[in-house]
Amino acid sequence: MNALPDRRLHAYRPDLAEEALRGSVPAGHYVAGTPARLSAPVASLRPRPDEAAGIDTQVLFGEGLRVLDRADGWAWVKSDFDGYVGYLPETALDATVTPATHIVAVPRTFAYTGPDLRTPMAFALSIGSRLTVVSESETRGTRYFTLEGGQSVVAGHCLPVGGTAGDDYVAIAGRFLETPYLWGGRSGFGLDCSALVQLSMMMTGRSAPRDSDMQAAGLGTPIEREELRRGDLVFWKGHVAIMEDEATIIHANGHTMSVAREPLAAAIERTGYLYQQPTGYRRPV
Template sequence: MTALPDRRLNAYRPDLAEEALRGTVAAERYVAGTPARIADPVAALRPRPDLTAGIDTQLLFGENVRVLDRADGWAWVKSDFDGYVGYLPEAALAEDEQAATHIVAVPRSFAYSGPDLKTPAAFALSIGSRLTVVGESETRGTRYLTLAGGQSVVAGHCLAMGETAGDDYVSIAARFLETPYLWGGRSGFGLDCSALVQLAMMMTGRTAPRDSDMQAAGLGTPIERADLVRGDLVFWKGHVAIMEDAQTILHANGHTMSVAREGLDAAIERIGWLYQQPTGYRRP
Protein backbone atom coordinates (compact mmCIF):
# COMPACT_ATOMS: atom_id res chain seq x y z
CA MET A 1 0.00 0.00 0.00
CA THR A 2 1.42 3.38 -1.03
CA ALA A 3 1.92 5.77 1.86
CA LEU A 4 0.06 9.06 1.63
CA PRO A 5 2.09 12.29 1.42
CA ASP A 6 3.06 14.02 4.66
CA ARG A 7 0.05 16.14 5.65
CA ARG A 8 2.32 18.75 7.21
CA LEU A 9 3.69 19.64 3.78
CA ASN A 10 0.89 18.52 1.46
CA ALA A 11 -2.61 19.99 1.47
CA TYR A 12 -5.31 17.40 0.93
CA ARG A 13 -8.69 16.46 2.32
CA PRO A 14 -11.43 14.26 0.85
CA ASP A 15 -13.16 17.35 -0.56
CA LEU A 16 -10.16 19.42 -1.60
CA ALA A 17 -6.45 19.19 -2.40
CA GLU A 18 -3.75 21.42 -3.79
CA GLU A 19 -3.31 21.23 -7.55
CA ALA A 20 0.20 19.80 -7.22
CA LEU A 21 -1.30 16.61 -5.75
CA ARG A 22 -3.61 15.87 -8.68
CA GLY A 23 -2.98 12.25 -9.59
CA THR A 24 -1.34 11.52 -6.23
CA VAL A 25 -4.26 11.80 -3.83
CA ALA A 26 -8.01 11.53 -4.42
CA ALA A 27 -10.12 14.62 -3.79
CA GLU A 28 -13.38 16.05 -5.07
CA ARG A 29 -11.55 19.06 -6.50
CA TYR A 30 -8.10 20.58 -6.76
CA VAL A 31 -7.07 24.23 -6.38
CA ALA A 32 -3.90 26.22 -6.96
CA GLY A 33 -4.75 28.59 -4.11
CA THR A 34 -4.74 32.37 -3.99
CA PRO A 35 -1.92 34.53 -2.59
CA ALA A 36 -2.11 36.31 0.74
CA ARG A 37 0.31 37.44 3.41
CA ILE A 38 0.42 37.32 7.19
CA ALA A 39 -0.84 40.57 8.74
CA ASP A 40 -0.54 39.58 12.41
CA PRO A 41 2.85 39.85 14.16
CA VAL A 42 2.76 36.07 14.66
CA ALA A 43 0.04 33.71 13.42
CA ALA A 44 -0.43 30.23 14.86
CA LEU A 45 -0.92 27.46 12.32
CA ARG A 46 -3.10 24.62 13.57
CA PRO A 47 -3.96 21.13 12.26
CA ARG A 48 -7.70 21.92 12.30
CA PRO A 49 -9.85 25.07 12.48
CA ASP A 50 -10.16 25.08 16.25
CA LEU A 51 -8.56 27.49 18.71
CA THR A 52 -8.24 24.66 21.25
CA ALA A 53 -6.10 22.63 18.83
CA GLY A 54 -2.37 22.57 19.50
CA ILE A 55 -0.02 24.76 17.47
CA ASP A 56 1.93 23.00 14.71
CA THR A 57 4.02 26.04 13.80
CA GLN A 58 3.79 29.80 13.40
CA LEU A 59 3.92 32.17 10.46
CA LEU A 60 5.50 35.60 10.74
CA PHE A 61 4.41 39.08 9.76
CA GLY A 62 4.73 39.61 6.00
CA GLU A 63 5.31 35.96 5.09
CA ASN A 64 3.41 34.82 2.02
CA VAL A 65 0.95 31.95 1.87
CA ARG A 66 -1.42 30.35 -0.60
CA VAL A 67 -5.01 30.21 0.61
CA LEU A 68 -6.63 26.93 -0.39
CA ASP A 69 -9.98 27.32 1.34
CA ARG A 70 -12.00 29.65 3.59
CA ALA A 71 -14.86 28.68 5.86
CA ASP A 72 -16.41 29.94 9.10
CA GLY A 73 -13.73 32.58 9.67
CA TRP A 74 -10.83 30.21 9.07
CA ALA A 75 -8.38 29.89 6.19
CA TRP A 76 -6.61 26.71 5.12
CA VAL A 77 -3.19 27.81 3.90
CA LYS A 78 0.21 26.62 2.74
CA SER A 79 3.33 28.62 3.61
CA ASP A 80 5.44 29.82 0.71
CA PHE A 81 8.51 29.74 2.96
CA ASP A 82 8.68 26.14 4.17
CA GLY A 83 5.57 24.54 2.68
CA TYR A 84 3.81 23.95 5.99
CA VAL A 85 0.05 23.44 5.78
CA GLY A 86 -2.58 24.33 8.36
CA TYR A 87 -5.43 26.51 9.52
CA LEU A 88 -5.39 30.06 10.85
CA PRO A 89 -8.03 32.73 11.40
CA GLU A 90 -8.87 34.68 8.26
CA ALA A 91 -8.31 37.88 10.24
CA ALA A 92 -4.59 37.06 10.33
CA LEU A 93 -4.36 37.53 6.55
CA ALA A 94 -4.02 40.55 4.27
CA GLU A 95 -5.02 40.31 0.63
CA ASP A 96 -3.14 43.27 -0.83
CA GLU A 97 0.07 42.34 -2.59
CA GLN A 98 3.17 43.92 -1.09
CA ALA A 99 6.64 42.82 -2.08
CA ALA A 100 8.88 42.56 0.97
CA THR A 101 11.94 44.81 0.82
CA HIS A 102 13.42 44.14 4.27
CA ILE A 103 13.54 41.48 6.97
CA VAL A 104 13.80 41.92 10.74
CA ALA A 105 17.27 40.69 11.73
CA VAL A 106 17.18 40.90 15.54
CA PRO A 107 15.29 38.48 17.79
CA ARG A 108 12.61 41.05 18.66
CA SER A 109 11.76 44.60 17.66
CA PHE A 110 8.82 47.03 17.45
CA ALA A 111 6.87 48.81 14.77
CA TYR A 112 6.27 52.29 16.20
CA SER A 113 3.36 54.54 15.37
CA GLY A 114 5.85 57.16 14.21
CA PRO A 115 9.58 57.58 13.50
CA ASP A 116 10.48 58.10 17.14
CA LEU A 117 11.18 55.66 19.96
CA LYS A 118 8.98 57.80 22.21
CA THR A 119 5.87 57.18 20.11
CA PRO A 120 3.62 54.24 21.08
CA ALA A 121 4.59 50.84 19.75
CA ALA A 122 1.96 49.72 17.24
CA PHE A 123 2.95 46.05 17.45
CA ALA A 124 5.95 43.82 18.11
CA LEU A 125 7.98 42.10 15.41
CA SER A 126 9.94 38.87 15.45
CA ILE A 127 13.16 38.07 13.68
CA GLY A 128 12.27 36.91 10.18
CA SER A 129 9.30 39.25 9.76
CA ARG A 130 9.04 40.57 6.21
CA LEU A 131 8.58 44.31 5.79
CA THR A 132 7.56 46.51 2.90
CA VAL A 133 9.47 49.77 3.27
CA VAL A 134 8.24 52.88 1.45
CA GLY A 135 10.47 55.54 2.98
CA GLU A 136 12.89 56.44 5.75
CA SER A 137 13.60 59.24 8.19
CA GLU A 138 15.91 60.14 11.05
CA THR A 139 15.09 61.28 14.59
CA ARG A 140 17.82 62.30 17.05
CA GLY A 141 20.39 60.35 15.07
CA THR A 142 18.38 57.12 14.79
CA ARG A 143 17.29 56.07 11.31
CA TYR A 144 13.80 54.65 10.88
CA LEU A 145 12.23 52.77 7.99
CA THR A 146 8.66 53.69 7.11
CA LEU A 147 6.40 50.73 6.42
CA ALA A 148 3.59 50.58 3.88
CA GLY A 149 1.13 50.62 6.78
CA GLY A 150 2.56 53.89 8.08
CA GLN A 151 4.49 52.48 11.06
CA SER A 152 8.22 52.95 11.60
CA VAL A 153 10.91 50.39 12.44
CA VAL A 154 14.47 51.01 13.60
CA ALA A 155 16.60 50.62 10.48
CA GLY A 156 19.45 49.04 12.41
CA HIS A 157 17.16 46.13 13.32
CA CYS A 158 16.61 45.21 9.67
CA LEU A 159 18.37 43.90 6.61
CA ALA A 160 17.44 44.37 2.98
CA MET A 161 15.91 41.25 1.47
CA GLY A 162 18.71 39.13 0.05
CA GLU A 163 21.25 40.28 2.65
CA THR A 164 22.29 37.91 5.42
CA ALA A 165 23.44 38.25 9.01
CA GLY A 166 26.72 36.51 8.18
CA ASP A 167 27.78 32.90 7.70
CA ASP A 168 27.76 31.62 11.29
CA TYR A 169 24.27 30.46 12.11
CA VAL A 170 25.40 29.31 15.58
CA SER A 171 26.07 32.91 16.60
CA ILE A 172 22.53 33.76 15.49
CA ALA A 173 21.13 30.88 17.56
CA ALA A 174 23.04 32.13 20.61
CA ARG A 175 21.18 35.44 20.40
CA PHE A 176 18.03 33.54 21.40
CA LEU A 177 19.45 32.43 24.76
CA GLU A 178 16.75 32.65 27.48
CA THR A 179 13.99 33.06 24.90
CA PRO A 180 10.99 31.10 26.23
CA TYR A 181 10.36 27.61 24.93
CA LEU A 182 7.04 27.26 23.10
CA TRP A 183 5.81 24.04 21.52
CA GLY A 184 5.22 24.88 17.86
CA GLY A 185 6.68 28.35 18.39
CA ARG A 186 8.67 29.89 15.58
CA SER A 187 9.44 33.45 16.62
CA GLY A 188 11.65 35.58 18.81
CA PHE A 189 8.88 35.58 21.42
CA GLY A 190 8.94 31.81 21.88
CA LEU A 191 10.17 28.87 19.85
CA ASP A 192 10.86 25.16 19.88
CA CYS A 193 14.03 23.21 19.14
CA SER A 194 13.65 22.84 15.39
CA ALA A 195 12.51 26.44 14.93
CA LEU A 196 15.75 27.60 16.56
CA VAL A 197 17.64 25.72 13.85
CA GLN A 198 15.38 26.93 11.05
CA LEU A 199 15.34 30.61 12.03
CA ALA A 200 19.07 30.81 12.74
CA MET A 201 19.90 29.20 9.40
CA MET A 202 17.40 31.40 7.57
CA MET A 203 19.20 34.53 8.75
CA THR A 204 22.44 33.27 7.17
CA GLY A 205 20.75 32.51 3.86
CA ARG A 206 20.39 28.78 4.44
CA THR A 207 17.21 26.73 4.43
CA ALA A 208 16.11 24.04 6.85
CA PRO A 209 12.91 22.02 7.14
CA ARG A 210 10.54 23.01 9.93
CA ASP A 211 10.37 19.94 12.17
CA SER A 212 13.16 17.97 13.84
CA ASP A 213 12.25 14.67 12.15
CA MET A 214 12.46 16.40 8.76
CA GLN A 215 15.82 17.87 9.69
CA ALA A 216 17.09 14.50 10.94
CA ALA A 217 16.04 12.86 7.69
CA GLY A 218 17.63 15.22 5.22
CA LEU A 219 19.42 18.29 6.56
CA GLY A 220 23.09 17.92 5.63
CA THR A 221 24.95 14.65 5.95
CA PRO A 222 25.27 12.07 8.76
CA ILE A 223 28.45 12.09 10.86
CA GLU A 224 29.77 10.28 13.92
CA ARG A 225 29.64 11.70 17.43
CA ALA A 226 33.43 11.78 17.59
CA ASP A 227 33.45 14.19 14.62
CA LEU A 228 31.14 16.81 16.17
CA VAL A 229 32.24 20.44 15.80
CA ARG A 230 30.57 23.84 16.00
CA GLY A 231 27.48 24.00 13.81
CA ASP A 232 26.74 20.28 13.76
CA LEU A 233 23.38 18.96 14.93
CA VAL A 234 22.50 16.31 17.51
CA PHE A 235 19.15 14.55 17.23
CA TRP A 236 17.04 12.67 19.72
CA LYS A 237 13.57 11.32 19.01
CA GLY A 238 11.58 14.55 18.72
CA HIS A 239 14.45 16.88 19.60
CA VAL A 240 17.43 18.64 18.03
CA ALA A 241 20.35 20.63 19.46
CA ILE A 242 23.06 22.76 17.86
CA MET A 243 26.71 22.21 18.72
CA GLU A 244 28.21 25.49 19.94
CA ASP A 245 31.58 23.78 20.24
CA ALA A 246 32.73 20.17 20.50
CA GLN A 247 31.35 19.81 24.04
CA THR A 248 28.46 22.30 24.31
CA ILE A 249 25.00 22.52 22.79
CA LEU A 250 22.43 25.27 22.30
CA HIS A 251 18.81 24.14 22.27
CA ALA A 252 15.27 25.23 22.97
CA ASN A 253 14.10 22.68 25.49
CA GLY A 254 11.29 21.79 27.85
CA HIS A 255 13.65 21.21 30.79
CA THR A 256 14.61 24.87 31.26
CA MET A 257 11.59 26.02 29.18
CA SER A 258 13.96 28.28 27.29
CA VAL A 259 16.79 28.38 24.81
CA ALA A 260 19.73 27.26 26.92
CA ARG A 261 23.39 26.31 26.77
CA GLU A 262 24.24 22.85 28.12
CA GLY A 263 27.09 20.38 28.06
CA LEU A 264 26.46 17.61 25.54
CA ASP A 265 27.38 14.79 27.92
CA ALA A 266 25.11 16.18 30.63
CA ALA A 267 22.27 16.61 28.15
CA ILE A 268 22.60 13.03 26.88
CA GLU A 269 22.49 11.71 30.43
CA ARG A 270 19.56 13.93 31.43
CA ILE A 271 17.50 13.30 28.30
CA GLY A 272 18.23 9.59 28.14
CA TRP A 273 15.75 8.40 30.77
CA LEU A 274 12.83 9.80 28.75
CA TYR A 275 13.98 9.92 25.12
CA GLN A 276 16.83 7.38 25.14
CA GLN A 277 20.12 8.06 23.39
CA PRO A 278 20.67 10.40 20.44
CA THR A 279 19.35 8.98 17.20
CA GLY A 280 21.94 10.65 15.02
CA TYR A 281 24.35 13.44 14.27
CA ARG A 282 24.39 15.58 11.12
CA ARG A 283 26.51 18.30 9.58
CA PRO A 284 24.32 20.88 7.78
Protein backbone atom coordinates in the same frame (compact mmCIF):
# COMPACT_ATOMS: atom_id res chain seq x y z
CA MET B 1 -0.57 0.60 -1.64
CA ASN B 2 1.54 3.77 -1.75
CA ALA B 3 1.67 5.84 1.40
CA LEU B 4 -0.06 9.19 1.28
CA PRO B 5 2.13 12.32 1.27
CA ASP B 6 3.08 14.01 4.52
CA ARG B 7 0.10 16.15 5.52
CA ARG B 8 2.38 18.75 7.05
CA LEU B 9 3.74 19.65 3.62
CA HIS B 10 0.95 18.55 1.28
CA ALA B 11 -2.54 20.04 1.41
CA TYR B 12 -5.28 17.48 0.98
CA ARG B 13 -8.63 16.59 2.52
CA PRO B 14 -11.41 14.33 1.24
CA ASP B 15 -13.18 17.34 -0.27
CA LEU B 16 -10.22 19.45 -1.42
CA ALA B 17 -6.54 19.28 -2.29
CA GLU B 18 -3.88 21.51 -3.76
CA GLU B 19 -3.57 21.33 -7.53
CA ALA B 20 -0.07 19.86 -7.33
CA LEU B 21 -1.56 16.68 -5.86
CA ARG B 22 -3.99 16.03 -8.71
CA GLY B 23 -3.56 12.39 -9.70
CA SER B 24 -1.66 11.59 -6.49
CA VAL B 25 -4.34 11.81 -3.82
CA PRO B 26 -8.13 11.52 -4.10
CA ALA B 27 -10.16 14.66 -3.40
CA GLY B 28 -13.48 16.21 -4.36
CA HIS B 29 -11.71 18.93 -6.29
CA TYR B 30 -8.35 20.64 -6.59
CA VAL B 31 -7.32 24.29 -6.26
CA ALA B 32 -4.17 26.27 -6.94
CA GLY B 33 -4.94 28.63 -4.09
CA THR B 34 -4.87 32.41 -3.96
CA PRO B 35 -1.93 34.48 -2.70
CA ALA B 36 -2.03 36.31 0.61
CA ARG B 37 0.38 37.42 3.30
CA LEU B 38 0.25 37.52 7.05
CA SER B 39 -0.85 40.86 8.49
CA ALA B 40 -0.68 39.82 12.16
CA PRO B 41 2.68 39.98 13.98
CA VAL B 42 2.61 36.17 14.41
CA ALA B 43 -0.10 33.58 13.72
CA SER B 44 -0.21 29.98 14.88
CA LEU B 45 -0.80 27.32 12.25
CA ARG B 46 -3.00 24.50 13.53
CA PRO B 47 -3.86 21.04 12.19
CA ARG B 48 -7.58 21.81 12.27
CA PRO B 49 -9.73 24.96 12.50
CA ASP B 50 -10.01 24.99 16.26
CA GLU B 51 -8.36 27.30 18.81
CA ALA B 52 -8.12 24.30 21.14
CA ALA B 53 -5.94 22.42 18.66
CA GLY B 54 -2.21 22.34 19.31
CA ILE B 55 0.20 24.58 17.42
CA ASP B 56 2.10 22.91 14.58
CA THR B 57 4.15 25.95 13.62
CA GLN B 58 3.81 29.69 13.17
CA VAL B 59 3.76 32.21 10.35
CA LEU B 60 5.45 35.60 10.69
CA PHE B 61 4.40 39.10 9.71
CA GLY B 62 4.62 39.64 5.95
CA GLU B 63 5.28 36.02 5.03
CA GLY B 64 3.49 34.81 1.93
CA LEU B 65 0.83 32.11 1.88
CA ARG B 66 -1.46 30.35 -0.54
CA VAL B 67 -5.05 30.27 0.67
CA LEU B 68 -6.75 27.02 -0.31
CA ASP B 69 -10.05 27.46 1.51
CA ARG B 70 -11.94 29.83 3.81
CA ALA B 71 -14.77 28.82 6.11
CA ASP B 72 -16.22 29.90 9.46
CA GLY B 73 -13.51 32.47 10.09
CA TRP B 74 -10.63 30.13 9.31
CA ALA B 75 -8.29 29.91 6.34
CA TRP B 76 -6.62 26.70 5.17
CA VAL B 77 -3.20 27.78 3.92
CA LYS B 78 0.19 26.64 2.71
CA SER B 79 3.29 28.65 3.63
CA ASP B 80 5.43 30.02 0.82
CA PHE B 81 8.43 29.90 3.14
CA ASP B 82 8.66 26.22 4.08
CA GLY B 83 5.56 24.65 2.57
CA TYR B 84 3.83 23.96 5.87
CA VAL B 85 0.07 23.42 5.73
CA GLY B 86 -2.53 24.29 8.34
CA TYR B 87 -5.31 26.54 9.56
CA LEU B 88 -5.11 30.07 10.91
CA PRO B 89 -7.64 32.82 11.62
CA GLU B 90 -8.85 34.49 8.44
CA THR B 91 -8.47 37.89 10.09
CA ALA B 92 -4.68 37.40 10.17
CA LEU B 93 -4.49 37.55 6.37
CA ASP B 94 -4.07 40.40 3.93
CA ALA B 95 -5.02 39.69 0.32
CA THR B 96 -2.98 42.68 -0.89
CA VAL B 97 0.41 41.19 -1.64
CA THR B 98 3.26 43.62 -2.22
CA PRO B 99 6.90 42.55 -2.41
CA ALA B 100 8.84 42.72 0.84
CA THR B 101 11.91 44.93 0.78
CA HIS B 102 13.39 44.13 4.19
CA ILE B 103 13.46 41.47 6.88
CA VAL B 104 13.73 41.91 10.65
CA ALA B 105 17.22 40.74 11.61
CA VAL B 106 17.11 40.92 15.43
CA PRO B 107 15.24 38.49 17.71
CA ARG B 108 12.56 41.08 18.54
CA THR B 109 11.78 44.67 17.70
CA PHE B 110 8.87 47.13 17.65
CA ALA B 111 6.83 48.86 15.03
CA TYR B 112 6.07 52.36 16.30
CA THR B 113 3.24 54.68 15.36
CA GLY B 114 5.83 57.20 14.14
CA PRO B 115 9.55 57.50 13.39
CA ASP B 116 10.52 58.11 16.99
CA LEU B 117 11.18 55.72 19.87
CA ARG B 118 9.02 57.97 22.07
CA THR B 119 5.89 57.34 20.02
CA PRO B 120 3.55 54.51 21.10
CA MET B 121 4.32 50.99 20.01
CA ALA B 122 1.94 49.73 17.32
CA PHE B 123 2.97 46.06 17.61
CA ALA B 124 6.00 43.84 18.18
CA LEU B 125 7.85 42.04 15.40
CA SER B 126 9.90 38.86 15.39
CA ILE B 127 13.10 38.09 13.58
CA GLY B 128 12.22 36.91 10.10
CA SER B 129 9.24 39.25 9.71
CA ARG B 130 9.03 40.64 6.19
CA LEU B 131 8.51 44.36 5.71
CA THR B 132 7.62 46.64 2.82
CA VAL B 133 9.48 49.91 3.36
CA VAL B 134 8.15 52.99 1.57
CA SER B 135 10.41 55.71 3.02
CA GLU B 136 13.01 56.43 5.66
CA SER B 137 13.83 59.26 8.02
CA GLU B 138 16.06 60.15 10.94
CA THR B 139 15.13 61.27 14.44
CA ARG B 140 17.84 62.31 16.94
CA GLY B 141 20.44 60.32 15.04
CA THR B 142 18.41 57.10 14.68
CA ARG B 143 17.26 56.04 11.22
CA TYR B 144 13.73 54.68 10.84
CA PHE B 145 11.99 52.87 8.02
CA THR B 146 8.36 53.77 7.39
CA LEU B 147 6.22 50.80 6.40
CA GLU B 148 3.36 50.78 3.93
CA GLY B 149 0.94 50.68 6.86
CA GLY B 150 2.38 53.90 8.27
CA GLN B 151 4.28 52.35 11.19
CA SER B 152 8.00 52.86 11.69
CA VAL B 153 10.79 50.44 12.63
CA VAL B 154 14.41 51.03 13.57
CA ALA B 155 16.37 50.68 10.33
CA GLY B 156 19.33 49.14 12.13
CA HIS B 157 17.14 46.19 13.13
CA CYS B 158 16.52 45.25 9.50
CA LEU B 159 18.30 43.83 6.49
CA PRO B 160 17.37 44.08 2.81
CA VAL B 161 15.56 40.98 1.56
CA GLY B 162 18.27 38.61 0.37
CA GLY B 163 20.81 39.98 2.82
CA THR B 164 22.25 37.90 5.63
CA ALA B 165 23.31 38.42 9.22
CA GLY B 166 26.64 36.69 8.57
CA ASP B 167 27.55 33.08 7.89
CA ASP B 168 27.73 31.73 11.47
CA TYR B 169 24.25 30.46 12.28
CA VAL B 170 25.42 29.28 15.71
CA ALA B 171 26.16 32.86 16.71
CA ILE B 172 22.64 33.80 15.67
CA ALA B 173 21.21 30.89 17.68
CA GLY B 174 23.10 32.25 20.68
CA ARG B 175 21.15 35.51 20.42
CA PHE B 176 18.01 33.56 21.35
CA LEU B 177 19.37 32.44 24.73
CA GLU B 178 16.65 32.68 27.42
CA THR B 179 13.89 33.08 24.81
CA PRO B 180 10.89 31.12 26.13
CA TYR B 181 10.27 27.63 24.82
CA LEU B 182 6.97 27.25 22.96
CA TRP B 183 5.84 23.98 21.40
CA GLY B 184 5.26 24.80 17.73
CA GLY B 185 6.62 28.32 18.26
CA ARG B 186 8.65 29.86 15.45
CA SER B 187 9.40 33.44 16.49
CA GLY B 188 11.57 35.58 18.70
CA PHE B 189 8.76 35.58 21.26
CA GLY B 190 8.86 31.80 21.75
CA LEU B 191 10.12 28.87 19.74
CA ASP B 192 10.84 25.16 19.79
CA CYS B 193 14.02 23.21 19.09
CA SER B 194 13.67 22.82 15.33
CA ALA B 195 12.51 26.42 14.84
CA LEU B 196 15.72 27.58 16.53
CA VAL B 197 17.66 25.71 13.85
CA GLN B 198 15.43 26.89 11.01
CA LEU B 199 15.34 30.58 11.98
CA SER B 200 19.05 30.77 12.75
CA MET B 201 19.97 29.19 9.44
CA MET B 202 17.49 31.39 7.58
CA MET B 203 19.32 34.48 8.77
CA THR B 204 22.51 33.21 7.14
CA GLY B 205 20.76 32.55 3.84
CA ARG B 206 20.46 28.82 4.38
CA SER B 207 17.27 26.78 4.37
CA ALA B 208 16.20 24.07 6.77
CA PRO B 209 13.03 22.00 7.06
CA ARG B 210 10.63 22.96 9.83
CA ASP B 211 10.46 19.89 12.08
CA SER B 212 13.23 17.92 13.77
CA ASP B 213 12.34 14.64 12.03
CA MET B 214 12.56 16.40 8.66
CA GLN B 215 15.92 17.87 9.64
CA ALA B 216 17.20 14.50 10.87
CA ALA B 217 16.17 12.87 7.60
CA GLY B 218 17.88 15.19 5.20
CA LEU B 219 19.59 18.31 6.54
CA GLY B 220 23.27 18.02 5.70
CA THR B 221 25.17 14.76 6.01
CA PRO B 222 25.43 12.13 8.77
CA ILE B 223 28.53 12.12 10.97
CA GLU B 224 29.73 10.24 14.05
CA ARG B 225 29.63 11.62 17.57
CA GLU B 226 33.41 11.86 17.80
CA GLU B 227 33.39 14.17 14.76
CA LEU B 228 31.12 16.79 16.36
CA ARG B 229 32.19 20.40 16.08
CA ARG B 230 30.62 23.86 16.09
CA GLY B 231 27.51 24.02 13.90
CA ASP B 232 26.76 20.31 13.87
CA LEU B 233 23.37 18.98 14.97
CA VAL B 234 22.48 16.33 17.53
CA PHE B 235 19.16 14.54 17.21
CA TRP B 236 17.03 12.64 19.67
CA LYS B 237 13.59 11.29 18.89
CA GLY B 238 11.57 14.51 18.65
CA HIS B 239 14.42 16.87 19.52
CA VAL B 240 17.42 18.63 18.00
CA ALA B 241 20.30 20.62 19.48
CA ILE B 242 23.04 22.77 17.95
CA MET B 243 26.68 22.21 18.83
CA GLU B 244 28.23 25.47 20.05
CA ASP B 245 31.62 23.76 20.27
CA GLU B 246 32.84 20.17 20.55
CA ALA B 247 31.22 19.70 23.96
CA THR B 248 28.43 22.26 24.38
CA ILE B 249 24.97 22.54 22.89
CA ILE B 250 22.42 25.32 22.45
CA HIS B 251 18.81 24.16 22.26
CA ALA B 252 15.25 25.24 22.92
CA ASN B 253 14.05 22.69 25.43
CA GLY B 254 11.23 21.80 27.77
CA HIS B 255 13.55 21.26 30.74
CA THR B 256 14.48 24.91 31.22
CA MET B 257 11.48 26.03 29.10
CA SER B 258 13.85 28.30 27.23
CA VAL B 259 16.73 28.40 24.80
CA ALA B 260 19.65 27.29 26.94
CA ARG B 261 23.28 26.24 26.81
CA GLU B 262 24.52 23.03 28.47
CA PRO B 263 27.17 20.34 28.05
CA LEU B 264 26.15 17.66 25.55
CA ALA B 265 27.17 14.87 27.91
CA ALA B 266 24.99 16.30 30.67
CA ALA B 267 22.03 16.63 28.31
CA ILE B 268 22.39 13.02 27.18
CA GLU B 269 22.52 11.81 30.77
CA ARG B 270 19.63 14.03 31.86
CA THR B 271 17.28 13.01 29.05
CA GLY B 272 18.22 9.35 28.81
CA TYR B 273 15.23 8.05 30.77
CA LEU B 274 12.83 9.90 28.47
CA TYR B 275 14.48 10.12 25.04
CA GLN B 276 17.13 7.38 25.26
CA GLN B 277 20.39 8.01 23.42
CA PRO B 278 20.72 10.43 20.50
CA THR B 279 19.43 8.96 17.27
CA GLY B 280 21.98 10.66 15.03
CA TYR B 281 24.37 13.48 14.31
CA ARG B 282 24.47 15.62 11.16
CA ARG B 283 26.65 18.32 9.68
CA PRO B 284 24.65 20.95 7.76
CA VAL B 285 26.13 21.67 4.35
